[in-house]
Amino acid sequence: MEDFIIDAQNKTPREVNQTIKEAALENKKITIKNPNAMHYLAAGITESVDLVVDGSAGYFVGTMIHGARIHINGNAGWFPADNMTEGELVIDGSAGDGVGQGIYGGTVVVTRDAGSRTGEIMKNGTIIIGGNSGFMTGLFMMGGRIIILGDIAEDAGESIIRGVIYIKGNIKSLGKNAKVKELDEEDKRELEELLPEYGFQLSPEDYRDFKKIVPLSKRPFYGKESEEG
């Protein structure tokens, strides 16, 4: 596969993104060199392209992508994959706050730790954090799944409405409307199928450590539980 190289050195985010959009029409793989933790990289890419960011990215990397597969060889700042609808964003490093904020679909992977509010207001899709995830992970989560292989910090699942958060490590504290449940066999099978796809090789004992956070109620603030369709 031919690799189209973009050198981001001395370019603005707008220039880099315009070049990505044009190159994505004719290339299956694009590599961005010298990203220098630049913000907004690969924003709004709707082509089904493989994009490698060869270094750290700044805020909102991969925001609003639909179908692109992005691999970052470094860290990411706040809100990676924000509002993604389809595709994949793999961060081979750590990430800041709001990983996968508001995603509607697709998969976000952070191989090490993530900051606060991972998966806030996400509607669907999958987020995998290889390390720890910070304060208010799953804040107002409305669907999808978050998998945390490390520990989860205070107020986990704060005001969660739908969706599920799987945690292998410790839960510091739960947020409002969140409760902990044991995994059932279907949950375990789902994790056993999913995690190796992204290079997380766990033993059968490891899978037994998982527990999950789900909503106490789908109508925590007003209305009646019976109204839930």
Next chain:
Amino acid sequence: MCGISGVVFKDKKLHPVGDYMTKMLDALQHRGPDSAGFAIYGGLGLEENEYLLNIEVKEAPGLLEQVKNTVITTTPIKKEEIIPSVEDYIIYRCKIALNSFNELKPLIMDIDEIKNVIVLNGSHSFEMIKDVGLVKDIAARYNTKDKMGTHAIGHTRFSTESIVDRYHAHPFQSYIIPDITVVHNGQITNYWKIRDPLERKGHIFETTNDTECIVHYIADKLNEGYHLEEALEQSVKDMDGPFSYIVGTPNGVGIAKDQLGLRPGVLAENDEVFAIASEEVALREVLDTHDVEQISPGEARAYTI
């Protein structure tokens, strides 16, 4: 929005920290275009009783002489320099000697009485550089790249509350104890609740800027015997609002972040350097950023040498 950064060289030796801080702030320029500032510690080499004054003076006949005469009523001027700035102002910088640190604030207040004159700061162990405009322009104007030191903090300002001028550029300084500075990204929403008890203790506020409130709060805590990290931890409990801020002291730097984590802060360090900033893009100017740590909500971190 604002960008903040801090760096410490752990070996306590002099390094081109002005150059490093210039690069860190330039990388954070997108977070605030209004003004920028530096507090560069350890490189002034002043005698124990010596202080450096930075005074903003409007270009007007006789005004600079009036400033000098006011200084001379307290102490002789040992060395002086004029740095051209913008908007018909100059920065008059002079070295003086005082019998004690307690004489510094009254002298500054005397000078501030002169119309169209304001003392930007008076320091013993750090050099304050702050002005309106972009980092690269300020860096060139004040030759920041040649400044040596052991550690530094810096700021790029996106003003949201108080006016844009040199005085309101960060860092802010407190005179409760010597040489405490703060750069800040955010808002302190219980400002008056923090300010009132400090004023009752006799601490003097010159502005209504919440960053001035932070610097006096921290200096007051240090004066009470708190270690830097303890003072930062207590501030997170006492202050409301979205904030992250960095403190500079003669011995180090520290960062504190609000309990909801609404403003950014990242940290990286190795055997030689401890660095903190709003974003990784600044850290990478001073060290390898393979391992970047997010400052957690409500967390305080410090490094002292």
